[in-house]
Amino acid sequence: MRHTPYPHSYYAASASPAPERPALQGAHETDVCVIGAGYTGISTALFLLEQGFRVTVLEAARVGFGASGRNGGQIVNSYSRDLDVVEKQVGPRQARLLGEMAFEGGQIIRDRVRRYAIDCDLKDGGVFAAVNHRQLKALEEQQALWRRYGYDRVELLDASGIRGVVNTDLYVGGSLDMGGGHIHPLNLVLGEAAAVESLGGIIHEQSAVVRVQPGERPVAYTEHGQVTARFLVVAGNAYLGDLLPSLAAKSMPCGTQVVATEPLGEELAHSLLPQDYCVEDCNYLLDYYRLSADKRLIFGGGVVYGARDPADIEALVRPNLVRTFPQLRNVKIDYAWTGNFLLTLSRLPQMGRLGSNIYYSQGCSGHGVTFTHVAGRVLAEAIRGQAERFDAFAALPHYPFPGGRLLRVPLTALGAWYYQLRDRIGW
Numbered sequence: 001m002r003h004t005p006y007p008h009s010y011y012a013a014s015a016s017p018a019p020e021r022p023a024l025q026g027a028h029e030t031d032v033c034v035i036g037a038g039y040t041g042i043s044t045a046l047f048l049l050e051q052g053f054r055v056t057v058l059e060a061a062r063v064g065f066g067a068s069g070r071n072g073g074q075i076v077n078s079y080s081r082d083l084d085v086v087e088k089q090v091g092p093r094q095a096r097l098l099g100e101m102a103f104e105g106g107q108i109i110r111d112r113v114r115r116y117a118i119d120c121d122l123k124d125g126g127v128f129a130a131v132n133h134r135q136l137k138a139l140e141e142q143q144a145l146w147r148r149y150g151y152d153r154v155e156l157l158d159a160s161g162i163r164g165v166v167n168t169d170l171y172v173g174g175s176l177d178m179g180g181g182h183i184h185p186l187n188l189v190l191g192e193a194a195a196v197e198s199l200g201g202i203i204h205e206q207s208a209v210v211r212v213q214p215g216e217r218p219v220a221y222t223e224h225g226q227v228t229a230r231f232l233v234v235a236g237n238a239y240l241g242d243l244l245p246s247l248a249a250k251s252m253p254c255g256t257q258v259v260a261t262e263p264l265g266e267e268l269a270h271s272l273l274p275q276d277y278c279v280e281d282c283n284y285l286l287d288y289y290r291l292s293a294d295k296r297l298i299f300g301g302g303v304v305y306g307a308r309d310p311a312d313i314e315a316l317v318r319p320n321l322v323r324t325f326p327q328l329r330n331v332k333i334d335y336a337w338t339g340n341f342l343l344t345l346s347r348l349p350q351m352g353r354l355g356s357n358i359y360y361s362q363g364c365s366g367h368g369v370t371f372t373h374v375a376g377r378v379l380a381e382a383i384r385g386q387a388e389r390f391d392a393f394a395a396l397p398h399y400p401f402p403g404g405r406l407l408r409v410p411l412t413a414l415g416a417w418y419y420q421l422r423d424r425i426g427w
Helices: 039-050 083-089 092-101 105-115 133-148 159-163 185-198 266-272 313-324 368-383 388-394 404-425
Strands: 026-035 055-058 123-130 154-157 173-182 202-204 209-213 219-222 225-234 252-261 278-281 287-291 297-305 333-343 350-354 358-362
Touching (some): 039 055, 039 368, 092 388, 105 173, 154 159, 159 173, 173 278, 225 368, 252 313, 287 313, 350 368, 350 388, 358 368, 368 388
Parallel strands (some): 026 055, 055 202
Antiparallel strands (some): 123 173, 209 219, 219 225, 252 333, 287 297
């Protein structure tokens, strides 16, 4: 039987102890079968269990193996395309529903951490950093936009203000969102998985689903077993493969790279990020960084379209790390890893239903930590028969990438080059 371990990363090396769950064997029945034990799948399972459903989760590798256990660990509000873009695509009622949910994910995470005593190094405060004055103007507009939806936790920072929260000369200003924050992402999902099991949920690892049989009672088949359910939830995201080709056709896996330095020590770490906030810049291909609990700098960025694993991750990330913090020019990198997220053409998430009882959510496009937790609540609501919020997402158009699978990577890369050029010249 194939055994897929966690990738070599700082998160895997510092993860809380967790059991290795047995692979699925034989035939089983349940109310809801969830495919994928990342944030989306585990969040959905937890909401359903709290409502009294029987739930079985099937995971191809380990809990949090994919993006949920490899990401930058930042709690970021809204979607990868902000609410002004949403407003242009949908009517006022749908925009109101989507706008209300844009700030819900971080609160769900905090509620989970408190309720289930999850140790994941939760810290409040996230900074958006403007590299030029065009970006700073956009942050001012974002603050006003978010206030229209009742969210008022954003403080604008001028050049002096942002220098007080991140010790670099790179930025002209920014904004501070105290509803943002950061966590140890793998420990969060491991803690949520433990909560699932505490409520009677069943999780099978090393249990890749190889076939789905639709019907009145759909069936998920693995190599050595099968689960028959009233409902299926498909939550594989960038690691779903071609299990359901109709979902793969309108999304594209992309890789992002992350490094973790050696421990910097309290004094140096404090000098870089005095309030221990996380930071992301406002470039199209953005950099993001924060401190770990043991005072390493975790720094990520860049996108590899099509999700190839780069030969030298450190060589891709270190130049931007040093450009941001020249004082770390000689710092040692202890860990470097890559992970895949799922991109949609609209950069908005895709949620929907295949037939009457197979639900899916995918394509967070870089905002997965928060949106996946919202998705879990919304999918659970829909399965319980309360579909208003689900329908607001399901009505968003799901566009195919131009050029299909053959040309989607080069055409997307060309578009990214254009936006990178705009960032460089401040246009």
